[in-house]
Amino acid sequence: MTLKIRWLKPASVILPRFFIRLVAGRIERSHGEFYMYEEGMTPSVVKVIESLDMERLKIGRALGIQLPTGVDMMVESGYGPLGTLWESLNGSAGLTPVKGPDSLKNRYVTEDIPFGLVAWASIGDAVGVDTPIMDSLVEIGGAIMGKNCWKTGRNLKKMGLEGLNLSQIRAYLENGERPERST
Incomplete structure (x- = not known):
């Protein structure tokens, strides 16, 4: 596989950023004066992250790519001990003192939703x-930003994948050559 799949991998995108939508009220109320992992990563929030x-x-498997889990990436990066996501996050000496963003107008919302989640979900659909x-x-983040992230984000059309089927997308990821679209 080429590096075209790198957007499926980063733990930094999976773990802290998408749960920001789940603690939006805490961010706005505290202006970042709270511990993002210690106070923001509750068991319920972790369940959502695990589902994500x-x-x-599943998208990786559909593409024939064996991706590491979020926990595996945390452990490999030295951010937490091996275990469940909850255990890894709560056992992380490096993440415990991290404070949250001071507003919802930060890259965790303005970049990661339109350029991360929209891309993932769009590929998933394809x-x-x-x-x-x-x-x-994506819908919650779009409401927070007042934007239609499906239109403004990294969708299939913007990635040049609109109209391609699974085998064509796999071929593109493997060799970097964009095939003709299906009719």
Whole structure:
């Protein structure tokens, strides 16, 4: 596989950024004066993140790519001990002191939704993987920003993948050559 799949991998995108939508009230009320992982990563929030990660892994499998789990990436990066996502996050000496963003107008919202989640969910749609968690977070993030992220974000058309089927998308990821669109 070429580097064209790198957007499916980063733990930094999976873990802290998408849960920002779930703690939006805390961010706005505290202006960043709270500990993002210590106070923001509750068991319920972690369940949503785990569901999001499962959708990402299913997209990878549909594309024939074995992706590491969010926990595996955290452990590999030295951010947490091996275990469940909850155990890894709560056992992370490096993440515990991290404070939250001071507003919702930061890259965790303005970049990661339109350029991360929209891309993932769009690829999921193209390869037949349901992404209800990703779709919901795109909608919530769009409402927060007052934008239609499906139109403004990295969708299939902007990635040059509109109209391609699963085998054509796989071929593109493997060799970098964009095939003719299906008719």
